[in-house]
Amino acid sequence: MRVLIAEDDPVLADGLTRSLRGAEYAVDCVASGDQADHILISQNYDLVILDLGLPKLDGYEVLKRLRRRGAKVPVLVLTARDALDDRVRGLDLGADDYLTKPFDLPELEARARALIRRGQAGGSSILEHGPLALDVSGRRATLNGSPLDLSARELGVLEVLMMRSGRVVNKDQLAGQLYGWEEEVGPNAIEVYIHRLRRKLESAGVTIRTIRGLGYLLERP
Amino acid sequence: MAWATCLNGPENLSPKPATLRRQLLLWLLPPLLVLWAISAHIDYDIAKRFVNLAYDRALLDAALDIGRQIRVVNDRIYVDLPRAALDMLQTAEHDRIYYRVTSPQGEYVSGDPDLPLPESDTERVSYADEDYLGKPIRIVAVRVPVQPGSGKGAVTVQVAEPVTVRTGSAREVLLRMTWPQAILIYLSAVAVWYGVRRGLAPLARLRREIQGRSDRDLSPLPKAQAPEEVQPLIHAMNELLQRLSLVLSAQQRFVADAAHQLRTPVAGIKTQTELALRLTDPAQQQQVLHQLHTATSRLSRLIHQLLALARTEPGAQAAHAMRPTDLGREMREAASEWVPKALQGNIDLGFEGPDEPLMVRGNAILLREMLGNLLDNAIRYSPPGGRVTVQVTRKGTEVMLQVEDNGAGIPQDERERVFERFYRLLGTDADGCGLGLAIVREVAQAHGADVSLDSGAGGRGTAVRVRFPAAG
Known part of the structure; x- marks a missing residue:
């Protein structure tokens, strides 16, 4: 896995490089926009970590040129500004x-891990969460390697929870996921599926929390 | 100095503004000129009438004079005009004067034989305008009885003169009447031109006073010399200056406070790194690194809050347009984002609110920032196992956001002070930097909302309530 870091602050660039090398990635590091643009023409990467405030050629321009060349490499943008439109602009230009x-x-x-995984073969279809694994395209789940007996709707609920693990999933998002299977999905139906999933998962220490008034959350392993 | 170019900008871009002077003249001169023209027209009519009267009178006198000189001898009619009178008639001032005497039978007796006869032969005196020798003329005809009471009829005496004599006189009268008026108009224009300059002199003085100021001088402008009309302007400017100086000093204080606050974690980081460089024992190094991590986290939070505060400043709000916003939805989503943080501290964070939209006029980014700060405080100051509830409700024309915790609470006498920037409660060990509630208050103010701080349910903990005017 090759990663390019384009960051002009030497301390931050050094920290990022060490961290990603520690995760067994091959890391190249450049400190200006024109260097980044240049190296991206000749080399292929699995991930680009791009600072927007680069000297010589800013991150927006590097990104724009990269996408204009038709490169599909995932890009993770770093920004010191937090105005909302800055982010939107970055994502519009093709940041992931x-x-x-x-x-x-x-x-x-x-996030780097997720982007690299997504970039490979159009994204892996296996979601993993501690002892739990879910094959999205094969519609199968395993717990500690052994098959887990789940109905199609339970699998749908679990998929949404696993995709947003550690974050709150509200009932509307769950109902939206189930919409294909059932004409009418009442909030009670969702409670029923959550209840069943909890019973099947609690032995392995996988916890689905109810968040008062907000929804459900699959606790990080 | 970006603001300086900003101030100059509009002046350079917009077309030349209308001066008061030009404006006044524009309002004054055209009506005066029109009035002048109308009055000249009327004057000319009047002049013509009086000139006509006078000249007709003179013509009639001449005709009557001639009439007196008529003699009848043996039924023949003679006109006995003295030589001097004839000369006088024929060498009249501008042009010659014509006359003709005609017998009662209509036969030519004396004078200019081609002078046209009057239409009526019964009236004693009649006037007519005719053409004679290619020129317009005015004729008076007088019928003089040959012998009064004899029934022998009357001799017609006509005297005529060219009309140009009269129009010339009428013009001259007109000129003498309109000249003074023209001079009057010219003088009033000059008076306006210089009067306006004199009248605006206090404004020019005010301009020099403002131009000559340094950008640090926010003292009030002098009011004494200014005329009454300019006083309200100076008063308004002085009020603005006063507000500006308040804002400016508040900002200076804030920048100084912020710099001091930033200094502390940076000092900590510097000390700890210097210490770490001296240490050789990995376990001790590890300890120092933990300290470093804590200090940088605090620093990063402080910077985030300083930026958030800068965003709520009045000047920055142009970038954050207010629009109808569903407070319920925004708060639900923002609260969801804080759940992982709450779970880390083993705090039960929940939400209560209706499914239907609760609309306020607001800015979603600022509102989320506000809830973030309320939740950050609530989570930070609640003991493990605590309970934090975000509630959005509508009561009449108000939409209320409430964040309630069951933590230690804030003593009654400190509830106002906690909204001040950098104020921190004594006796708490959480590492807040004292900006959270200041941000909450600024955002609330920007939304026209009230913030109040009370005890939570059952007199425990804290309930912060923000009341918005409902929209729609």
Whole structure:
């Protein structure tokens, strides 16, 4: 896995390089926009981490040129500005994700991992969560390697929870996911599926929390 | 100095503004000129009438004079005009004067034989305008009885003169009447031109006073010399200056406070890194690194809050347009984002609100920032196992956001002070920097909302309530 870091702050660039090398990625690092643009023409990467405020050629321009060449490499944008339109502009130009400085290193590592996985073969179809694994295209789930007996609707609810693990999923999002299977999905139906999932998962220490008034959350393993 | 170019900008771009002077003249001169023209027209009519009267009178006198000289000898009619009178008639001032005497039978007796005869032969005196020798003339005809009471009829005496004599006189009268009026108009224009300049002199003085100021001088402008009309302007400017100086000093204080606040974590980081460089024991190094991490986290939070505060400043609000916003939805989504943080501290964060939209006029980014700060405080100051509830309700024309916790609460006498920037409660060990509630208050103010701080349910904990005017 090759990663390009385009960041002009030497301390931050050094930190990022060490962290990603620690995760067994091959990391190249450049400190200006024209260098980034140049190296992206000749080399192929699995992920680009791009600072928007680069000297000589700013991140927007690097990104614009990259996408104009038709390159599909995932790009994670770093920005010190937090005005909302800055982010939107970055994403419009073809960034895949963004982080506002300063960020937590584990957060960056997780997003980098997700982007690289997504970039490979159009994204892996296996969702993993501790002992739990879900094959999205095969519609199968396993717990500690052994098959888990789930109905199609339970699998749908679990998929949404796993895709947003550690974050709140509200009932509308769950109902939207189930809409294809059933004509009418009442809130009670969702409670029923959550209840069944909890019973099947609690033995393995996988917890689905009810968040008062907001929805459900699959606790990070 | 970006603002300086901003101030100059509009002046350079817009077309030349109308001066008061030009405006006044524009309002004054055309009506005066029109009035002048109308009055000249009327004057000319009047002049013509009086000139006509006078000249007709003179013509009639001449005709009567001639009439007196008529003699009848043996039924023949003679006109006995003295030589001097004839000369006088024929060498009249501008042009010659014509006359003709005609017998009662209509036969030519004396004078200019081609002078046209009057239409009526019964009236004693009649006037007519005719053409004679290619020129317009005015004729008076007088019928003089040959022998009064004899029934022998009357001799017609006509005297005529060219009309040009009269129009010339009428013009001259007109000129003498209109000249003074023209001079009057010219003088009033000059008076307006210089009067306006004199009248505006206090404004020019005010301009020099403002131009000559340094950008740090926000003292009030002098009011004493200004005329009454300019006083309200100076008063308004002085009020603006006063508000500006309040804002400016508040900002200076804030920048100084912020710099001091930033200094502390930076000092900590510097000390700890210097210490770490000296240490060789990995376990001790690890300890120092934890300290470093804590300090940088605090620093990063502080910077975030300083930026948030800068965003709520009045000047920055142009960038954050207010529009109808569903407060319920925004708060639900923003609260969802805080759930992981709450769970880390083992705090039960929940939401209560109706499914239907609760509309306020607001800015979603600022509103989310506000809830973020309320929740940050609530989570930070609640003990593990605590309960934090976000509630959005509508009561009449108000939409209320409430964040309630069951933590230690804020003592009654400190509830006003916690809204001040950098104010921190004594005796708490959480590492807040004292900006959270200041941000909440600024955002509320920007939305025309009230913030109040009370005890939570059952007199425990804290309930912060923000009341918005409902929209729609």
